[in-house]
Amino acid sequence: MIYKFYQQRIFPHLLNQIMQTPSMMDGRAELLRKVHGEVLEIGFGTGLNLPFYQAVDQLYALEPNRDVYQLAHKRVSEAPFHVQHIQASAEKLPFADNSLDSIVSTWTLCSIAGLNQAIQEVRRVLKPNGTFHLIEHVQYNDNNTLKKLQDILTPVQKVIADGCHLNRNIELELLNANFKFAEKYYFDAEDLPKVGRRMFMARARKV
Template sequence: MGTFFARHYDALMGWLEKRGFTRIRANLLREASGTVLEIGSGTGLNFPLYHGCDKVVALEPSEVMRRTSMKRALIAPVPVEPVGGDAQNLPFADASFDTVVGTLVLCTIPDPLRALREIRRVCKPGGTVLFFEHVRLEHAALGRLQDWLTPAWKRLCDGCCLNRSTLDTLQQAGLEIKRTERYYGDIFVTVVARNPEAGSGDASASRTGAFES
């Protein structure tokens, strides 16, 4: 993520948070429990909203955003450990986490399918996966408009893609979608999903990582 966008993320997103994003995040994060991995934790906007879990490992590749998040980590209701890393190559052992969370992050990851397969690997079988994302609209004309706008939007917003079919990608990765809820004319969606038991779907190969719960 570029330095300018990282430094000014909170200011750029502030009006959206006040107009409902914080409420949406809070409702979703009520589903988080146990040891949690948050990918793309950014400036830590979710940190004050975790209450029903034991610990949060917050993975963020941008050093600028990670430093900003430290203040929120120190006063969070549960222990939060910000760490560097790439969601496409998670530095954690298989089945390390009870819950994995991502909010407004899959739009910027270069290979979201690879990241989701990594999420399946590090999430315990039967564990919970939670997302809040914006998606490509099913409306034919508006969907094409998103396609047309995406190249310029990516340049302006550090790789953010307006037109990803995220629900399809979640299913392609082998996650079981249990519940969705749409907002703001269906452009935003929250997802509560389950990581299937071992042997189900298209999970990535096992490997030993650096973190164990």
């Protein structure tokens, strides 16, 4: 009962605030300036990416959580292009095979329960020369202490942050799913706690 109240009434507002951390807003600007055309965004959240799209014609905003999407309404109404809310999960994308040029994920792959299935779905609906643009917080691969701490804290993080994993290796997940990288790099977001600071930014294509 209290947890449900937290999830429905408190968490969406916390998410909306935390996701506006300056380094994350800078990451959005960097990632989204190269995204164009017809775009699917998975885990749209509260619509914080909208001001950063520069050449989008149509955006499919896939967000399964209604309580979170409610906080996006004002931003959606102010967008200079058409935004269509898709009430679905990334594990089962309601799009045809090879149909989209651009798919975007900003800090969403950490929260998807069926990550492997979702990545396979992204691969299925992306056109052969399409691009998956992503920025995610990930597991450390050069600091064993922090890596272990991420493993220890992930069960707690999942409860307080709606299924978010601190310890996912997104680069490896994409390689295992037959993606290659047109661009990729890691950086540390200094204004976030150390356990969630390591970021992975990439533009991935189907092999």
